[in-house]
Amino acid sequence: VAVSAAYQNNNTDDITAVSAKTTVGGLGMIVNYSEATKAATATATAAANSYEHTGVGLAYTLNGVNLHANYGVYDYDNGTNADGYGIAANYGLGGGATVMVGYGNGTAQGASADVTTFSVGLGLSF
DSSP: OEEEEEEEEEESSSEEEEEEEEEETTTTEEEEEEEEOOOOOSSSSSSHEEEEEEEEEEEEEETTTEEEEEEEEEEEEEEEEEEEEEEEEEEEEEETTEOOOOOEEETTTOOOOOHHHHHHEEOOOO
């Protein structure tokens, strides 16, 4: 088990986070929690920008295919939220080439409709 904690301040944001990661029987698991307190700006109140985020992820390799899944949710202090999930698969073709496929779905803060993404790519490593 690996546990990490972090703090960041850039004069407008205070962000604290903690993560834990482990692998059991080839299944990689990670959980993350973070909290951001943001200062008010000319266009937004601090409550509209401050949030809590929770995320979980899983990874597993099966017959040479690296499988990944994740879910995350933002809970904003102004009462709105955003969440989404993603799945991905990567397969090494040999010679440094990897085929990658991904799908994602989520709702942005204050949005009424989901956004869906899909991608296919070829990664090359030299």
